[in-house]
Amino acid sequence: MIHRRLFLGLAAGAAALLSLTGAHAQEPLPVVASFSILGDMTSRIGGEHVAVTTLVGPGGDAHVFEPTPADARALGRAKLLVTNGLQFEGWLPRLVATSGFKGETAVAATGVTPIAFVQEEPEAHDDHDHDHAGHDHGPSDPHAWQDLANGQIYARNIVEALKTADPAHAGDYEANGAAYIAEMKELDAEIRGELEDVPAEARKVVTSHDAFGYFGKAYGIAFIAPNGVSTEAEASAADVARIIDQIRDEKIRAVFVENISDPRLVERIAAETGAEIGGSLFSDSLSAPDGPAPTYLDMFRHNAGELAKALKTS
């Protein structure tokens, strides 16, 4: 009896050990993505082979993020880091240095044609320039994901990085990436169709920070914002006054709040000018899973739908 029990115990132990080593071989690749849009893209391409930790989650503002010790630990364990680049994540180099991260890094925006960040107001002086651009931002607009043609470049970069970090599943990453890119192309055509018949004089909207330069260039809509390409600096009274004048002069009818920004500034501009609040646009972050923009593709569908609705009736 005693022997039998001992034997069973040993057998169970060995089985547990076997399943542990088995589980280890199947463990998904630990990946860290800097913000929610890249987290979604990476999950979509990596599928069951990746375990993605997103640093700046849904609703978070990656311009002004402060990483926690838990973020450093997650990055320290990761085999792949997916970042935007174009100096979007000013806090990232320090986090990488402190985390002990030794994996691959994918810079998703590699290969996109950046839009230069240009000061709009002619009377801007040096101090103002500095405020406007923020401290950690270069001369390029970092929001390149807001054009589905760039989204395809992001996807290809993520596919390549996953193949390098985890060659055993290269075929799956290729296939998932190809299906994803095909969906992006289809959605891009859909959005062009949806915005096609917006009258020329209605193709101007106001948002709170300058996050839609790439979207505007791709789909022919001018976005005007009191804040620059970063949310770090507050809009000055002069910036706000200039936008209010512009809305009146050019008869801009729609202003939009953003998911990551305080809506009060845009609400004040709407109240002073009589412009309608067209709705809420997702700029630098996705919504929670039960919100209107839980994925990168849903974000485009939502934003294009809100714009079409506001601009076709204005």
Ligand SMILES: [Zn+2]
């Ligand atoms: Zn932004």
